[in-house]
Amino acid sequence: xxxLSAILIxxxxxxxxxxxxxxxxxxxxxxxxxxxxxxxxxxxxxEFSGNSANGDDKRNYTSGRYGxxxxxxxxxxxxxxxGGEASTDVVTEKTGADQTKQKHIGDVKYSPISFACGSxxxxxxxxxxxxxxxxKNSRKDGAVIVTDATFKEKERTAFTKxxxxxxxxxxxxASSKDAAKMTIKIKPEVTQHQKNDGMIYTNDPSHKQWNSAxxxxxxxGLDHACMKVSKIDAITIKxxxxxxxxxxxxxxxxxxxxxxxxxPESEAQDFMxxxxxxxxxxxxxxxxxxxxxxxxxxxQTTLFTLNFRNLGIFKITPVKSxxxxxxxxxxxxxxxxxxxxxxxxx
Numbered sequence: 001x002x003x004l005s006a007i008l009i010x011x012x013x014x015x016x017x018x019x020x021x022x023x024x025x026x027x028x029x030x031x032x033x034x035x036x037x038x039x040x041x042x043x044x045x046x047e048f049s050g051n052s053a054n055g056d057d058k059r060n061y062t063s064g065r066y067g068x069x070x071x072x073x074x075x076x077x078x079x080x081x082x083g084g085e086a087s088t089d090v091v092t093e094k095t096g097a098d099q100t101k102q103k104h105i106g107d108v109k110y111s112p113i114s115f116a117c118g119s120x121x122x123x124x125x126x127x128x129x130x131x132x133x134x135x136k137n138s139r140k141d142g143a144v145i146v147t148d149a150t151f152k153e154k155e156r157t158a159f160t161k162x163x164x165x166x167x168x169x170x171x172x173x174a175s176s177k178d179a180a181k182m183t184i185k186i187k188p189e190v191t192q193h194q195k196n197d198g199m200i201y202t203n204d205p206s207h208k209q210w211n212s213a214x215x216x217x218x219x220x221g222l223d224h225a226c227m228k229v230s231k232i233d234a235i236t237i238k239x240x241x242x243x244x245x246x247x248x249x250x251x252x253x254x255x256x257x258x259x260x261x262x263x264p265e266s267e268a269q270d271f272m273x274x275x276x277x278x279x280x281x282x283x284x285x286x287x288x289x290x291x292x293x294x295x296x297x298x299x300q301t302t303l304f305t306l307n308f309r310n311l312g313i314f315k316i317t318p319v320k321s322x323x324x325x326x327x328x329x330x331x332x333x334x335x336x337x338x339x340x341x342x343x344x345x346x
């Protein structure tokens with residue numbers, strides 16, 4: 001019995017020694033925690049190189065582009081896009097005999113589709129803006145598509161009977177180096193989100209580039225003063241809507257924001273005289289027509305024009321300047337506006 005105990009003790013000793021030596025021979029593994037990082041960048045169609053950052057062929061279409069369809073025709077690339085979601089209100093009925101409030105969903109509503117675009121859109125798109133200014137109330141079917149990095153369509157938000165309800169032309173500044181873009185809102189009657197593995201669209205950067213520093217303002221009888229204008233506020237054109245008999249939104253009148261400009265006080269004598277004439281004559285004060293031209297980055301081509309009818313000056317305000325220079329802002333209402341795109345569109 002003593003002999004058997006001695007044998008067992010000896011075996012345990014050697015097993016423990018072997019395990020210890022194994023631990024010394026095999027090094028411990030080191031694990032480094034690497035954070036997961038994603039990046040998302042929106043690029044213009046003429047800036048996209050088509051190559052992934054790490055050189056492989058795997059793409060994620062969040063690095064692709066948005067594009068606009070009018071009907072079944074491609075109408076141009078967009079800088080950004082949002083909206084078009086469906087939602088409903090929750091309706092609460094009166095409390096019943098069992099004191100329980102019954103709830104159900106109400107009518108389906110669709111949020112406005114909003115996007116920003118530049119001077120590379122189709123003539124059909126710019127005609128839609130022209131129709132808005134002329135209160136022609138044209139509705140269109142279409143879609144906003146989402147492509148992958150190779151410009152192949154992956155999904156779309158389709159809309160039915162879209163009404164163009166707002167166009168915002170960008171603020172202008174003679175000292176700016178920024179690219180200019182307009183923002184658009186469309187009120188759809190119905191939207192539908194669709195997955196798609198469809199056609200590949202062409203990346204065409206051949207359109208004229210639009211810069212917010214290049215513009216030309218003309219107001220009848222104020223040619224010299226208009227040449228000294230350094231800034232013009234954003235101009236908004238809105239299609240007002242009312243509820244129809246079946247609850248749909250129907251177009252009403254078109255509203256245009258005021259024309260607000262900034263220029264040196266020393267060059268504003270003609271505007272001051274105009275205001276004086278209007279104050280003296282009140283409702284019979286002189287009104288003027290004018291034109292604002294949005295030029296390309298070389299200031300050679302007129303991309304867009306806004307034609308103002310019956311401008312009326314109603315406010316002149318001094319502007320504080322850090323350099324001590326004296327500037328003023330001039331605010332004018334206008335009774336109607338027309339839009340054209342002589343140098344843009346394809």
